[in-house]
Amino acid sequence: MKMTIQKKEDWQEIVEMILPKLKHNIFLLKGNLGAGKTTFTQFLLKSLGSEDEVNSPTYSIVNEYNTPKGKVYHFDLYCLKNIEEAYDIGIEEYLDNAFLCIIEWPEVYQDELYGLNYHEMNIINNGDTREISFE
Numbered sequence: 001m002k003m004t005i006q007k008k009e010d011w012q013e014i015v016e017m018i019l020p021k022l023k024h025n026i027f028l029l030k031g032n033l034g035a036g037k038t039t040f041t042q043f044l045l046k047s048l049g050s051e052d053e054v055n056s057p058t059y060s061i062v063n064e065y066n067t068p069k070g071k072v073y074h075f076d077l078y079c080l081k082n083i084e085e086a087y088d089i090g091i092e093e094y095l096d097n098a099f100l101c102i103i104e105w106p107e108v109y110q111d112e113l114y115g116l117n118y119h120e121m122n123i124i125n126n127g128d129t130r131e132i133s134f135e
Contacts, residue, residue: 003132011043018134024117028106031123036130037104061089070099078105
């Protein structure tokens with residue numbers, strides 16, 4: 001599925017299109033700095049019924065949110081240097097015990113997901129617009 005948005009409020013439409021298609025508890029978010037990964041996550045969590053404040057987990061590596069359907073863990077793996085650091089934060093335990101795990105900058109860990117089902121969203125920032133693809 002491919003979509004284009006032009007303003008921040010358009011993320012809600014993206015969430016409404018994606019939510020019915022979410023079948024797996026792992027959601028990879030890819031895009032350059034400032035593409036809108038955390039903004040998308042804010043809209044997604046609100047639509048899932050979370051009342052928590054959603055912030056980028058850049059420095060904490062992982063943030064935890066409550067929803068009526070269960071825990072959502074939001075990762076930012078940008079600062080990790082290697083796969084061992086992902087294991088050190090206990091990423092496997094999070095993946096096993098979450099309603100949903102949203103992983104920004106998943107490249108350092110993505111090979112470890114071989115054989116698992118997950119969704120992937122790519123966001124390309126074109127200045128005035130965002131090109132979004134979702135699988």
